[in-house]
Amino acid sequence: MPYLRSIKPWVFAVALLLAGLGATSPVLADDVRAQIEEMNVKWVAAFKERDFAWLEALYTSDGLLLPSNSPPIEGPQAIVEVWKSWGELPNVEIEFGADRVEASSSGDMAYDFGWYTFAFDTDDGRVEDKGKYVIVWKNVGGAWKVAADIFNSNLPAD
Numbered sequence: 001m002p003y004l005r006s007i008k009p010w011v012f013a014v015a016l017l018l019a020g021l022g023a024t025s026p027v028l029a030d031d032v033r034a035q036i037e038e039m040n041v042k043w044v045a046a047f048k049e050r051d052f053a054w055l056e057a058l059y060t061s062d063g064l065l066l067p068s069n070s071p072p073i074e075g076p077q078a079i080v081e082v083w084k085s086w087g088e089l090p091n092v093e094i095e096f097g098a099d100r101v102e103a104s105s106s107g108d109m110a111y112d113f114g115w116y117t118f119a120f121d122t123d124d125g126r127v128e129d130k131g132k133y134v135i136v137w138k139n140v141g142g143a144w145k146v147a148a149d150i151f152n153s154n155l156p157a158d
């Protein structure tokens with residue numbers, strides 16, 4: 001089987017070449033990161049302005065919102081109803097930001113994960129939650145849309 005010895009280096013070389021082709025280029029990664037970070041800033045601003053039409057358009061047609069203690073919520077219309085309910089809370093404030101953004105090698109999918117704070121007033125005082133999230137982004141017709149959005153608290157259970 002001496003022919004196998006001559007094939008192994010070629011197989012290894014092809015594997016390395018294919019691995020390199022699958023990696024996200026630094027320019028693409030930086031561009032996607034900047035676009036996602038900009039979308040996150042616009043998202044927070046849209047919520048503060050109660051621009052629920054913008055928030056609804058943010059999600060893919062089969063987008064998922066996966067909040068804690070709730071079944072999955074599917075589709076932009078159902079998801080925006082949740083955002084509207086949060087917008088009705090007294091003195092509600094939402095902030096979040098990415099700690100990391102990663103893009104697929106093709107540039108059509110990305111995810112980011114980061115931190116959030118969510119606070120509002122109740123009759124018993126201010127409620128504040130701090131936690132983390134993961135958002136899966138999909139590039140649809142040149143626009144970044146949310147395919148899945150999941151978050152959970154860092155605070156201990158009561």
